[in-house]
Amino acid sequence: MTGDRKYILTVGLEVHANVKTRTKMFCGCLNDLDEREPNKNTCPICLAHPGVLPTMNEEAVRKVIQFGCAVHGVIAKDSWFDRKSYFYPDLPKGYQISQYDHPLVEGGEIRGVRLTRVHLEEDAGRLQHSDDGSTLVDFNRAGVPLMELVTEPDITTADQAVAFAQELQLILKYLDVSDADMEKGQMRVEANISIRPDESLGLDQSEGLVGRTGLQSKPVLGVKVEVKNINSFKAVAGAIEYEVKRQSKLLDEGKPVVQETRGWNDVKNITESQRSKESAHDYRYFPEPDLPPLDLRSLDLEDIKRHLPELPDAKRERFATQFGLNVSQIEWLVGDKSVAAYFEAAASELKERVPGVAYQTLANYFTSDLRGLLKTAGIHITEVKVPPEHFAHFIALVEDGTLSSRLAKDLLAQMVATGEDPETLMQKSGVKVMSDTSELGAVVDAIIAANPKVVEDYRKGKGNALQFLIGQGMARTKGQADPAVLQKIFAEKLG
Numbered sequence: 001m002t003g004d005r006k007y008i009l010t011v012g013l014e015v016h017a018n019v020k021t022r023t024k025m026f027c028g029c030l031n032d033l034d035e036r037e038p039n040k041n042t043c044p045i046c047l048a049h050p051g052v053l054p055t056m057n058e059e060a061v062r063k064v065i066q067f068g069c070a071v072h073g074v075i076a077k078d079s080w081f082d083r084k085s086y087f088y089p090d091l092p093k094g095y096q097i098s099q100y101d102h103p104l105v106e107g108g109e110i111r112g113v114r115l116t117r118v119h120l121e122e123d124a125g126r127l128q129h130s131d132d133g134s135t136l137v138d139f140n141r142a143g144v145p146l147m148e149l150v151t152e153p154d155i156t157t158a159d160q161a162v163a164f165a166q167e168l169q170l171i172l173k174y175l176d177v178s179d180a181d182m183e184k185g186q187m188r189v190e191a192n193i194s195i196r197p198d199e200s201l202g203l204d205q206s207e208g209l210v211g212r213t214g215l216q217s218k219p220v221l222g223v224k225v226e227v228k229n230i231n232s233f234k235a236v237a238g239a240i241e242y243e244v245k246r247q248s249k250l251l252d253e254g255k256p257v258v259q260e261t262r263g264w265n266d267v268k269n270i271t272e273s274q275r276s277k278e279s280a281h282d283y284r285y286f287p288e289p290d291l292p293p294l295d296l297r298s299l300d301l302e303d304i305k306r307h308l309p310e311l312p313d314a315k316r317e318r319f320a321t322q323f324g325l326n327v328s329q330i331e332w333l334v335g336d337k338s339v340a341a342y343f344e345a346a347a348s349e350l351k352e353r354v355p356g357v358a359y360q361t362l363a364n365y366f367t368s369d370l371r372g373l374l375k376t377a378g379i380h381i382t383e384v385k386v387p388p389e390h391f392a393h394f395i396a397l398v399e400d401g402t403l404s405s406r407l408a409k410d411l412l413a414q415m416v417a418t419g420e421d422p423e424t425l426m427q428k429s430g431v432k433v434m435s436d437t438s439e440l441g442a443v444v445d446a447i448i449a450a451n452p453k454v455v456e457d458y459r460k461g462k463g464n465a466l467q468f469l470i471g472q473g474m475a476r477t478k479g480q481a482d483p484a485v486l487q488k489i490f491a492e493k494l495g
Helices: 058-070 158-175 233-252 301-306 312-323 327-334 337-353 359-377 388-399 405-418 422-429 437-450 452-459 463-476 483-494
Strands: 007-018 082-085 095-098 113-122 126-129 135-138 145-151 187-197 225-230 260-265 270-276
Touching (some): 007 158, 058 113, 058 158, 058 301, 095 113, 225 233, 233 260, 233 270, 312 327, 312 337, 327 337, 337 388, 359 388, 359 405, 388 422, 437 463
Antiparallel strands (some): 260 270
């Protein structure tokens, strides 16, 4: 919103994700996006030498169809590839093998956002700009299989766009279709952004808009601006929010919004004009003559669906019902399938050790203490030395009172450092919970004698005084005292 006029935001996303295959889309070169030696994974086919013929990567096709089944899309019976003509230094053929009229997947839905289509194409190379003004081309990425997903213009807020992109990334990872690492460029987002005046306020729809031909049953959308070079979820939100402000200002001033392609500048946090927006006819699509059409009628789609892994939404629902976890715990666990797998392995082991399973205790220590230790150490759950069974044993010791919360935190840090079983570490260090009343009674007597003012406060009814005294007891016993036993002894001695 700018000034006193309100506008309705409409966003459609185009997302490209590198498909995780052994080889490229139309040749036998390795699909290795981590390769640092320029032009190592290249051949006459992906370099477009005269006379060479492409061969379709069956694994890439299968993975996109699997994705289509996962998002409830309609899988094509017939599909084929097209040539999309445009000239750019990192596109060796002068055209891209893509899909247009007959994509592999049509329809589907993620987080309430409808999908228009999902298709396969080949990626371009990568330009490397030098300080001296020269530009080099690395063709290692040229020909890598690329899945393109296009949404309907269903998105109305920047937050909704981010939530969609995050869920899409999760689904791609769960299916093993793509690693979808945005920092590595394995998933790239483009946003088609437009605004229009809110008709409910009686504002003029015609100003700065396109396609107005009188009263229509559907609202006329604003002029679409495509924003490219969006390489993070933060940038997705930033680009949309900036465009809303920029376009609102233009309409407020009575100026038209120009249909164009803009780029997101991550340093300045602005979009910048790149070129006028092409239409489909500008690309001169026509069927790729060197690749046969795909007849997908023989595919057993029900079998593909039966063999899909558990997807994020289903896992969220199960973690809530099976383990009784809260939303924030579930989101962190489900956000990384390796983290979720570790938690489930520990939960399964814990079930064997503790009657009336202590899943909430497990989740609390896992999502707070262990998570914090991993972050401090800079390691991922797949690198942690503590196996799930040791972590479950640790939780069992907390549950049966063998470990106080203070001892538990210290012991868990030692486990992360060494990978040893908790009982082994306790034996080595002589750690145990002190619950003997006679032993702790002497400690309590010493604390009472040393803190007469706090004792007086307690007897006057100040509740935090008791907590201070218990804290002193925990400090004197180096965290080995049972806090419940300490509280009982203090209460008895102070009357």
